[in-house]
Amino acid sequence: MEKALFLKWLSEGTVSIPHVLFKHYRAIGLQDEECMLLLHVHTFIESGNPFPTPEELSGRMSISSARCMGLLRGFIQQGLLEIDQYEDGEKGMYYEAYSLNPLWEKLLSLLSSHEARQDQQQKQKEEEDVYSIFEREFARPLSPMECETLKIWIDQDRHSPPLIISALKEAVISGKLNFRYIDRILFEWKKNNIQTPEQARSYGEKFRARQTRGPSRSAEQGESRNQFSVPVYNWLEQS
Template sequence: MEKALFLKWLSEGTVSIPHVLFKQYRAIGLQDEECMLILHVHTFIESGNPFPTPEELSGRMSISAARCMALLRSFIQQGLLEIDHFEDGEKGMYYEAYSLNPLWEKLLSLLSNQEAEQDQQEKENDEENVYSIFEREFGRPLSPMECETLKIWIDQDRHSPALIISALKEAVISGKLNFRYIDRILFEWKKNNIQTPEQARTYGEKFRARQTRGTARAPEQSESHNQFSVPVYNWLEQS
């Protein structure tokens, strides 16, 4: 008996409900009662009844048919639910069906806005981090002109904070810690389509390797000059 009942339950199938609805229904202005009604409408649609009556909905809930009707009307006014009209040409019949597409579109818009806000917050945090790193490397607060230069690099030149920090590191390695030198580095990187710190590192290593070959000690040089530091690339000399 229990097995037969269990098999009967399984034969009724299941309903797929987007997880995002459970997470975000309050964010789009739905109360618990309203969300439950939405779920019942969704269940009816998934089960092949696209236009359940208020009485059918009420029969599965603890609210009256009149309350269901009022909520359905409210959903339509809020742009969460719509009624589609169809015509069966062969039978000459017209019928209606609920569509939850407006609800899914609103949830999608909400998620897109949340993601945009998160990206903006991360961008602001990255920019604040750039200012802090520059002040730490320079050992002093940045001047208003230096702050404006940083802003131009980010907003107008579209250099990423990570790439700007890489240019700062390059200037530190070269022993030329000034904004003019860093600006030249960023200019050269942009001209050569360098967009990531990884690309910048590879680009710099290539030129250092070339300098190393060009400045290697000739055989007749004295032994005292055998040791030399790793050469740096002078970005100001780049044409």
Template sequence: MEKEYFIDLFAVGSFAIPKLLLENYKKIGLNEEEFMFLLHIYSAIESGNLFPTPEQLAERMSCSKDRCMEILKYLIQRGYLEIKEKNDDGIVVEIFSIRPLWEKLYYFLYDQKKKKALQESELAEINIYTLFEQEFGRPLSPMECETLKLWLDHDHYSPLLIKAALREAVMSGKLNFRYIDRILFEWQKKGIETIEQARDQGQKFRAHQRIKMQTKPAKQESSSVPLYNWLES
């Protein structure tokens, strides 16, 4: 192979196929022929040919000009491709736009993300009921189940924060729903939304309680410990 010819091959340039499109074209309703057709239009646009003809596309593909026309009509009708007008130095010309393809891919991926988040949320809710029953050592009462449901659906506390509040209640030796509800309410007031923030708040409270215990008069050491609300830090 001659050097100049070899260099010319690379000078033509390269064409990158988005990985997300490659992995999901079938899931957004395209078959291999339609996918390749769109890629050829995309490649032509990237190369400066904004409106490749069916004849030009047929030269690139193993199908006839008439078949290219059919695919083109189908892709436009189904919203994968559109023809737009562009003003080129006072002359209105038609060009292809594959923006509808990217929109279809976006909405597909967005829906997948929502479905995954919903599945994870549902799984977290199931796990949280199980976790509460494990910590309480018994099945939850209907009223307790309703309270959990209200925390999730009405107050919109995240399952992770509810778990963190349960942990704080266990560590404080006050394992009851009223106390956990007060923890969650105070966290909401203080703008605590992450596990890290909740953990930091809990550590500050316990450090504050230790200081209180250490500074008590000696005559009170043997008396019962008052039921401090850890939230009052």
């Protein structure tokens, strides 16, 4: 008997409910009772009954059919539920069905704006970190002109904060801790489509490998004094 009952339950199938609805229904203005009613509407639709009556819905809940009717009307007014009309070509009849697409679209809009807000906050934090890291490396507050240069790198040149920090590290390694040299690094990276710290690291390693196979020391000493030189390695040098 128990096995037969269990198999009967399994034969009724299951209903898939998006996790984001449980997580964010309060953020779109739904109360517990309202969310439960929408879940029952969703269950009826999934079970092949796209337009359950208020009586059918209230039969599964602890609220009256009149209350169900009022909540359903409110969902439609709030843009959380809509009624679509379809035509049965074979029978020549029209029928109505609930659609929860407005609910899913509202959840999608909420998640998109939430992610955009998080991205903006993360971007702001990264930019603030850039200023702090530069001041720590320079061991002093940045001048207004240096702050403006950082702003130009971020806003106009579209260099990401992690890439700017990578350029700062390159300048420290090279013993050229100044904004002009960092700007040259960023310019060279942009010219070679270097957009991430990983790409910058790989590019620097390849350049240094070429440097070890470069011209002799005597040839280097004969080069023009106007050439941009860096102790140990001048990775900005063109091969």
